[in-house]
Amino acid sequence: MSELAVRVGGEPTPVPAARSIRGYTAAVARSRAGAGIGSLLGDVYYAGVMIGVGVLLALGALQQLPVRDAPVAVEGSTSLAGLAAVLMVAVVGAVLGTAGRLGPIGVGGAEATWWLTLPVDRRGLLRGSVWRLPALAALVTGLVAGVLAAVVPAVGNPAQVGLMGALAAATLVITAALVQAWRGSRVAVVAGDVLLATVPVLGAGAVLAGWHPATVPAVPWWTLAPAVLALTGLVWWLDTRLGAIPARSLRESGSVAAHAAGALTSMDSRELGRALTDRTARQSRRRSLRMRLSGGAVRALLTADLLVLLRSPRHLVQIVAGALLPYLVVSTPELAGPAQLALAVLIGGYLATQATGEAARRAEMTPAVDRLLPLSARDVRRAHLVVPATVMTLWAVVALAAVGIWHGEFWPWLVLALVAGPAWAGGALRSAYRPAPSWDKALVSTPMGAVPMGAAAVLARGPDVVIVGQLPALVAVLVGSVPPSVLGVQVATTVVALLWGSSTETRSLMDRLAEAQDATSTPRR
Amino acid sequence: MAKKSSRPAVLRAERLTVGWDGRPVCGAATFSVPAGRAVALVGPNGSGKSTILRAALGLLEPLSGTVSLLGRPVDEREASFRAQVAAVLDDDAWFPALTVAEHLYLVARGHGVGDADDEVEALLDEFGLTGHANALPNTLSSGQRRRLLLAAGLVRPRSLLVLDEPEQRLDSDMRHRLAERLVAEKDAGGAVLIATHDPEMLATVADAALIVADQTRKVTVDEAVDALRPGVL
Known part of the structure; x- marks a missing residue:
């Protein structure tokens, strides 16, 4: 190529090696990292304690309940x-x-x-x-x-x-x-x-x-x-x-x-799916629905949520694949066992939950449409619960039927599915409205790049509700029966999961407790 | 287009058709940008101006037609091509740990600019960023970040400067100063290819223009300025 027409600066210096460009950028990033990896471990510790408490509760419940011998695999x-x-x-x-x-x-x-x-x-x-x-x-x-x-x-x-x-x-x-x-x-x-x-x-x-x-x-x-x-x-x-x-x-x-x-x-499988498929997804549709079915703001929201789900074959496949996991376990002799089945229900359910929360996640990313509706933030949040709760209840009926088939009884598991199914929706909504990690706070420098403080606490939003909401159902799968006491506790945890998931509170429990303590300790004038 | 120039063409596009997924977004474009001249692309949003610019930069494979820089087919994989062409597109990506000044140093030193310290300092001053030299770009306003991008395009040597709506997010004073800067660019022998919606920028900087539409056509600068009036395009 010919000489450059517009020169800048004095006598040109040699163009540096690419390696030094990489090195310079990396060195500056390292020098500005505001926190050590120990800070990140604090978050991991907090999430670990939460999970540990859940597991201990489950183990305690297991010891109190009659454990039925696991049957062999269904004929497959x-x-x-x-x-x-x-x-x-x-x-x-x-x-x-x-x-x-x-x-x-x-x-x-x-x-x-x-x-x-x-x-x-x-x-x-x-x-x-x-x-x-x-x-x-x-x-x-x-x-x-x-x-x-x-x-x-x-x-x-x-x-x-x-x-x-x-x-x-x-x-x-x-x-x-x-x-x-x-x-x-x-x-x-x-x-x-x-x-x-x-x-x-x-x-x-x-x-x-x-x-x-x-x-x-x-x-x-x-x-x-x-x-x-x-x-x-x-x-x-x-x-x-x-x-x-x-x-x-x-x-x-x-x-x-x-x-x-x-x-x-952010442990978000929906976002991962979008990342891997959006580039190849259809960019336009033959026609736009005029939403005549919808009368009123809530029905409009429900119709929109349902459309988002139905127009995404990937998510439908995800829901079906999640429901088939328990069947795979009970029909393979080497896999059939209560713990494996509980794990399959948890993994399959979490996969399906993430798919049903897609509309809420999109609403969280672009809240402008929801804000146009004459609904309070809490009502919007509750409306977004309906489609995930309905779909996950159907999902639970299908998935827990595998457990029922394995144990040779159907009705107790159907009732458990109807009671436990909606609880998944709480997890779907809580992870959908999960805030992005704050990059304004100090960054932790890791070999894979900078990670913001508080990232692990953000990651736990969603899975925490799932663990709490599904604990009784998982215990039932582990013990192989559905005692009335489990059903009763399941009703309570489902209500908690739905309220927790649809809460518009953005502060963590620890923050709120600290603020309440500050308020009481501050002397009144 | 204005009267034919005898200057050598820095960039030349022949029946260039651009688009996405095999579908053209606008009619075929034929134009050349000689040294010391500026060619402007005008047209409504979505007409294909930025797509043409991307093809000219080798960032998009044309559907048909050719683009050449100094007589050779455009190939951004060649370091020599990247040394000749400076572009300011609508990018808004920053190294989170590098300051405003460090972004400029990265570009200047990466292009082997002698006296990089003086050049960076001068451009920070010219674009009103001296007080923000040590700030991280994510803390700047969108207009200040746009100024930084423009400064980065000008802190390095070049033969062709490609700008995609450089007036976006700039205040009127900065727009005016930028237009003067681009005139100086031409006076120094640089070629400029610019997409713009700003009549003043167009009238001050451009020597020729293309209206990008279903039938892309060459027009005079005056016609292009008229075309920017409300309701014309």
């Missing part, structure tokens, strides 16, 4: 090894699809604006972050695979399975990165989604073909060496291609990754 056609083999295909699809959606190489926010426009070797700017996603994928997949193998011997040697899982995940992400440099991220997304779509077909095929392997075929140890070599080669190849990734691809991926990281920080 699955074997754990077969299930694990099919799940491996799902994991490959999920890793590939997620890597494609996240880039896997991206530059977001300030880095995109201030780094990508500099005339430095872009590879040097990217080298600092390019390893993060492969490493994260390797760590998570390796840990999950290793723990799974430790719990279920049919899967194989835990160390071997974990190591191979980690290597496979890292290789998949690096491959997706190479594809990004070559043809863009879309290829990996489509490949991952196609693999995921084949999982139900493979599962049905395995059941129909009567495939019940006792163990998952083992991969020999010697394959580790060529796998590591192949991964090293891919990493070297990727390094040579980093500069070929266009800024638009880096920016798009970076923006999705930042959105997803924010969702993970």
Whole structure:
């Protein structure tokens, strides 16, 4: 290129190395961090104590109740090894699809604006972050695979399975990165989604073909060496291609990754789903509903909430998948057990709850529409409870029916579902109206970036109501029966969960107690 | 467009069609921005001005047509391209720990500016940010953050300056001073491509204009200023 037309400053100096640009930004960020990692641990401690209290209450209740012997699994056609083999295909699809959606190489926010426009070797700017996603994928997949193998011997040697899982995940992400440099991220997304779509077909095929392997075929140890070599080669190849990734691809991926990281920080699966799908979602609709069904502000709100849910197939799938989890547990002999079933109900319910809270979450993000309605903040909040409460009650009927089928009785579990179902809505609403962590407070510098003080307390909003609201139902699942006393306590905790979830109070209990104490200790004049 | 210039074209777009998901947002645009001249894009909101600017910067793949910088196809992956082109778009992203001055130093030193201290100081003064040099950008008003972005575009060397509605969020005095700054940019031999809704900015800075619409067309600056009147576009 020719000489620059507009010069700035005196004699130009050499353009610095990309590494020093990264180093400068990181060093300033470190020097301005206002709090140590110990401050963050304080929040974690508080959340841990809350969860511990809940668990102790549950254990205390368990000791008081008659525990029924757990029955064997209902007659089914699955074997754990077969299930694990099919799940491996799902994991490959999920890793590939997620890597494609996240880039896997991206530059977001300030880095995109201030780094990508500099005339430095872009590879040097990217080298600092390019390893993060492969490493994260390797760590998570390796840990999950290793723990799974430790719990279920049919899967194989835990160390071997974990190591191979980690290597496979890292290789998949690096491959997706190479594809990004070559043809863009879309290829990996489509490949991952196609693999995921084949999982139900493979599962049905395995059941129909009567495939019940006792163990998952083992991969020999010697394959580790060529796998590591192949991964090293891919990493070297990727390094040579980093500069070929266009800024638009880096920016798009970076923006999705930042959105997803924010969702993970706030433990918000709905936000995570939005981060990973909004870019590919439909941007317009054929027509707009005139809301003729709605008469009055509350009915308008309910109609809008229902539309948000019905127009989001992802959330409907999330609700159905959550309801099927207990069935998976009771139909797999190696999995069937009270604790596993309670965990499945809790995880499945939390997944479904997050889906039903989508409309409230959107209302919290853009409150302008709600403010146009002639309703108080509390009435708006209560109106937003209706759709989650209705859907979660239906969900609880379906999910707890699995428990009923397992125990060979239906009516007590139906009654429990009708009483406990609405409590999930309290959790949905409390997490929907969860405030964002305050970035104005001191920041805690961590290896993964700055984290604001009070982040952990924010994370607990939502799960806390779920734990309180579902405690009696979980105890019933653990003991295998629904005594009247549990039903009675469940009614009370459901009322508490609904009131707590729909509360418009923004201060924490500790803050309110402290303020009340201050008010009483201040002498009156 | 104004009378043909014999100056070499810094940026040239030939039948450039831009859009999203394969759909054009406006008619094909053909224009060139010579050294020492400014070309303005005008049109209503959503007409495709910013999309054309992004394509010109290599941040968006054109649906058809070509864009070249100094005779070579636009490729923002090349460091030499990034050295030649300064852009101020509608970005509002900041390093949370870097001060106003440090953002400017990052750009200046990243582009190898000699005497970066003097340049940063001068631009802070010019954009009324001297009193906020040590502030974090997130604590500034939106207008001050816009000033910082403009200063960042000007603190580095360039042959082409691309601005997307630079008048946004600026007070009238600052708009006036910015227009004068852009005239000085042209006098120094720089080329300017600007999208604007501000008639004064347009009349002061532009030498030629395009009305971006279903049928994108070249017009004189006077016609473009008329087009900005209420109800015309």
